[in-house]
Amino acid sequence: MSKRGERNAVYEELLAQSVRTEQGCLEWAGYRNHKGYARFGKSHKSVSRRVLEASLGRKLEAGECALHRCDNPPCVAADHLFVGTIRDNNLDMARKGRSNPQKLTEGQIKAIREDSRAQVVIAKEYGISQQLVSFVKNRVRGAWA
Numbered sequence: 001m002s003k004r005g006e007r008n009a010v011y012e013e014l015l016a017q018s019v020r021t022e023q024g025c026l027e028w029a030g031y032r033n034h035k036g037y038a039r040f041g042k043s044h045k046s047v048s049r050r051v052l053e054a055s056l057g058r059k060l061e062a063g064e065c066a067l068h069r070c071d072n073p074p075c076v077a078a079d080h081l082f083v084g085t086i087r088d089n090n091l092d093m094a095r096k097g098r099s100n101p102q103k104l105t106e107g108q109i110k111a112i113r114e115d116s117r118a119q120v121v122i123a124k125e126y127g128i129s130q131q132l133v134s135f136v137k138n139r140v141r142g143a144w145a
Helices: 003-016 047-056 086-095 106-114 119-126 130-137
Strands: 018-020 026-028 064-068 081-085
Touching: 003 018, 003 047, 047 064, 047 081, 064 086, 081 086, 106 119, 106 130, 119 130
Parallel strands: none
Antiparallel strands: 018 026, 064 081
16 A cells, blocks of 8 residues: 555544534544543554645645644644644734743742652642643743743
C-alpha cells in the first residue's frame, strides 16, 4: 500500500470512531484527555493532528500544531482544523477568551521562578494553570502578561 493509501486508511479508521454533531463537528468517541482533546494509542497521540496530516497529505513539521476553527476540542473534522504554530494557538485561545486573563506582577513572576515546589502546587496557590507556571519558569515570553 502506498503512503497516501496508508494515510487514507488511518484517516478513515479515525473518522469511523467519531460522531457527527448538530453543529457540524465530528466528535471523537474514544479516549479524551483532561481538556477534552481526542487521543488514541498507548502514547495518547493527537487524533486531530493525525486527521489534519492525512487531509494535507503530509506530516506536520516541528512547531506546527493542529488548531480548531470550531473551538471544540474533541472535534476531528478535517475542515474544522488548520495548521498553526504554538504562538498562533495561544493567540487563537486569547481571541476566543480561553487564555488565562490574570496578569502576573513582576514580583509574582520572580517568586514563581524561585519557587522549588511542584508546579501544580504553585499553580494552585496563584490560581493559574500548571502550564502557565511552566511558561514562567521557562521564560516563554508574553505567556503571563
